[in-house]
Amino acid sequence: MVSRLNVHQLLRHVILASASLIYLFPFLWMFLTSFKTQTDIFSAELSILPTVWTLENYREALTRVPMLRYLGNGLIVCLGIFAMQVIFCVPCAYALAKGRFRGRDGLFKAIVLALMIPYAITAIPLYIAFYKIGLLNSYAALIIPFVSSAFGIFLLRQHFVGVPDDLINAARLDGIGEYRIVWKIMLPTAIPAISAFFIFSFVTHWNDYMWPLLVITDPALATPPLGIIFFRTEEVGSVQFGPLMAAAVLITSPLIAVFLFAQRKFIEGMTLAGMKG
Incomplete structure (x- = not known):
């Protein structure tokens, strides 16, 4: 019996390790290619190392274009979006989880429905609106469209449902208003869910290419994905793959750092949200 269990565990680990290698191989290839010379990259012989x-590729990636500026823009946009999402989503989630008002269930169903609508569908109307009010080519154009997050409201609402009503009623008996209940009591209980939401939000908007491409024409406001396109050599129509891979490593590194930093809270938050209805 013991040997059978050991065989099953070994087989499971082999399968998981194999799947991990399949997913990690493109990143490993990107990382190693960033240290290759151009001659080595185009060599007829296949060589991983x-x-x-x-x-030199990293030096060129940092000097050919203002890569540090693009990384800074990415941080400003992603952190600005997340801060505004927390301010907007936490009260909405609290109202849907603990509020008692007509139409609450219907409103929650509408938010769940909104999860199925890709934001690309609303890109043209939003672009026209920002053009009319003169907000194109600004940080506001990159941040404002994503302040309201249906996924954030859904995730936090699922967490708030599991918070005991007695805690909220006790706070009300002590004379604490609804505003302070949201930010002083409910928010601290939702740190795991907020950490999970932070990773989803940061990764989504750090990698976003379509919307910045639409609303930004000033290179000084370009986000990291937009910075990648400047590695194309326009005169000869070719791409310098070494600096391109180095730039991709620099752009990917913050995502890995964010996930490793919040990994435990991310798993905890997603587990708790999945268990509560």
Whole structure:
């Protein structure tokens, strides 16, 4: 019996390790290619490891275009979006979880329905609206469309449902208003869910390419994905793959850091949200 269990565990670990390698291989190839010379990259012989290790690609990635500026823009946009989403989503989620008003269930169903609508459908109307009010080519154009997040409201609402009503009623008996209940009592209980939402929000908007491409024409406001296109050599119509891979590594590194930093809270938040209805 014990040996059978050991065989099953070993088989499970082999399958998981194999699947992990399949997913990690493109990132490993990108990372190693960033240290290869251009000659090594276009060599007819397939080689995973660089023949000659070089940091020239990273120097070129940081000097050919203002990559640090693009990374800074990405941080400003992603953190600005997340801060506004928390301000908007936490009260909405609290109202849907603990409020008693007519139409609450219907409103929640509408939010769930909104999860199924890709934001690309609303891109043209939003673009026209921002053009009319003169907000194109600004940080506001990159942040404002994503302040309201149906996924954030859904995730936090699922968490707030599990918070005991006695805690809220006790706070009301002590004379604490609804505003303070939301931010002083409910918000601290939702740290795992907010951490999970932070990872989803940060990764989504850090990788967003379509919307910044539509609303930004000033290179000084470009986000990291837009910075990648500047590695194309327009005169000869070719791409310098070494600096391109180095830039991709620089752009991907903050995502890995964010996930590793909030990994435990992310798993906890998603587990708790899935268990509560």
